[in-house]
Amino acid sequence: MSSHARTRIPKAAIAASAALLLVGIPALAQATTSTAGTTTPAAAAVDSPNLASRAQLLSDAGLQSAVLATSLGLSGPEKLIAKDAFRDADGTRHLRYERTYRDLPVLGGDLIVHQAANGSATSVDRAAKASLDGLATTPALAAPTAQATALAAEAGSTVQAAPRLVVWAAKGAPSLAWETVVSGRQKDGTPSRLHVVTDAGSGAVLQKFEGIQTGSGKGVFVGSVDLTTTQSGTQYQLKDDSRGGQSATDMANGTSGNGTPFANSTDKWGDGTAGNRESAAVDAYFGAAKTWDFYKNTFKRNGIRNDGAGALTRVHYDKGYVNAFWDDACFCMTYGDGQRDSAPLTEIDVAGHEMTHGVTSATANLNYSGESGGLNEATSDILGTMVEWYANLPANPPNYWIGELINLSGDHKPLRYMDQPSKDGNSADSWSDGVGNLDVHYSSGVANHFFYLLSEGSGSKSINGFDYNSPTANGISVTGIGRDKAAQVWYRALTTYFTSTTDYKGARDATVKAAGDLYGAGSTEAKQVATAWAAVNVGSLPS
Structure with missing residues (x-):
């Protein structure tokens, strides 16, 4: 860690972005649409995803739709609606259209027109070739009958979208x-x-199909996992509409813009090696999904800002970048590829950590300096660890260590230890005057230690195959209340009582209040909260 230089940046920039691993936080360039240096197959063949150029291509496709419909032999009531368009580096255009018949959507009517650089059509790919000429558009059965049939087709379902008349x-x-x-x-x-x-x-039921695509991938750290993806035509994307539109992009080792969306002709992603660019994306994308699910199922929180919006995940940031960070400006988390671009920092507790910075920003917005900065970092460590426990992956068994698989220092040791933070050589086990002068990643040790003690208690023990030893200030004995209750206490304190300037004393008061709210004033849980804080030298034992 000492080999990395400190970077001084303005306080405003610190408030806008929070780095996970190093003492220095990189200054972010203003986002642009440039994707120079992109190496993914799709991006190598097409224009940079500039919104203005895409809009122009779509406009051109729309202007051609009537002429193309006639040239393709479609009947008079049929129309083509431009859906997508892109251009290869050699000027070849690919224009994707949906089709309507007497203004009704035609399911299976989509087609793609391929044009040479001079505008001449070279080929057409159609979803279906059957003629629609003369098809009647007055239904014999009413919509309620169709709705009842649909509900009967899926036990326990509810109507998401009322029946619409279409052409099949x-x-x-x-x-x-x-x-x-x-x-x-x-x-x-x-x-x-x-x-x-x-x-x-x-x-009669003609077809049933799932709108949410579930693919699979093999990540560097998460192993083989299922992924919720999106299919568009013949392409699958790492885009999750069931979780607010969360997506993953390839920064192609650049530092500006939002990168290129991961797209594939099959719904299989990565091979588990760092050399495959999709593998790190599988880790990060899966981590974002599990973080979303953890917050929703544990706290009923609907996304990071609790507004249903999904965050962007960017991987392969910069060259040799040994860090990961959350940035409110782009509402995204970003991962570097580590030393020699061969060790991506995409472990699942890192994903949980990064997204939790967004939760903190949307709630207490703890200042990223002093003791409040330590609490900011600890909040991400605590809830990021809980994401790891929630996911419960065989390839990454949950524990109370941070970043144990990414091998940041090259010694195969965890980045941080919640049971005894000082084991990393820098972090504080307990509070003392001046702890707020430490880097926030090290002053976080006080709260990390508190959370471990509150969850599991003090002393030596083995949990889920990992050995821990958690000595306390003044030898105070702590009985844990379990990690799930401890997480509820911390989250309620964060969202209900913490402010931007909360320090460790304030955190003690807030968590005692939170435990009282949840489990009753004077409850065993509330008393153990106070005891765990006393065990890290914050306040005294409860009477």
């Missing part, structure tokens, strides 16, 4: 149909958005 052309002879979307949960707990297409004449 994806399979077999085209027919008039109703499409209803019902929501529920899949067998593995993944949210379900089941689209049920019923024939508008006979009522």
Whole structure:
């Protein structure tokens, strides 16, 4: 750690971004749309994702739609609606269209027109080739019948989107149909958005398809996991509409812009090696999903800001960047690839840590300096650790150590220890005058130690296959209340009582109040909160 130089940056920049691992926080360049140096296959072939150029391409595609519909032999009532467009480096254009028939959406009517640089069409890919000419558009069965059929198709579901009249052309002879979307949960707990297409004449179910795509990947740290992805045409993307539109992008070792979305022709991602650029994305994207789920299922929090919006995850930031950080300006977390760009910092407790900086910003907004800065960092360590316990991955068994797999220092030791913070050589086990003068990653040790003691208690023990020893100030004995209760206490204190300037004394008062709120004033839990703080030299034992 001592080999890394400190970087002094303005206080405003510190407030806007929080680094996970090092004492220095990189100054972020103003975001731009440049993706120079991108090496992903899709980005290498197409324009930079400049919004203005894409808008122009879409506009051009729209202007051509009527002429193209005629040249493709579509019937008079059919129209093409430009959905997407991009241009290869050699000028070739790919124009994606949806189709309507008498203003009804045509499911299975989408097509892509490929054009040479001079504008001449070279080929067309169609989802279906059957003619729609003469198809009647008056349904024999009403919408309520279709809705009842859809609900019956998925036990325990509710209506997500009322039936809409469509033309079904994806399979077999085209027919008039109703499409209803019902929501529920899949067998593995993944949210379900089941689209049920019923024939508008006979009522027969023509097709059922899941709106939420569940793919799989193999990360550097998380191992083989399931991923919730999005399919667009023949491409899958690391984009999760079930979690506020969270997505992952490749920064291509650049430092500006939001990177290039990860896209693949199959729904398989990464191979578990750092050399595969998708592997780090699997780690970070999965970590973001589990962090979202942890906050939602543990605290009923709907996203980082509690507004349903998903955060952006950016991987492969800079060259040789040995850090990860949260930045409110882009509402994103960013990961470097580590030493020699071969050790990405995408362990799951890191993901939880980074997103928790956003939660802190949206709630207490603890100043990132002094004791409040230590509490800011500790909050991310505490709840990031809880994300790791929530995920409970075989490839990354949960524990009370921070970043134990990323090997930041090259000695295969954890970055931080919650049971005995001083084991890292820098962090404080307990409070003392001047602890706020330490770097916030080291003053955080006081609260980290408190949380471990409150969760598990003092003394030597083995938990989930890991050995711990947690000595306390003045030899005080602490009986743990369990990590789940401890997390509830911390979260309530953070969101209800902490302010931007809360120090360790204030944190003690706030958590005692929080425990009283949750479990009753004078409860065992409240008393153990006070005892655990006394064990790190903050306040005295309860009477």
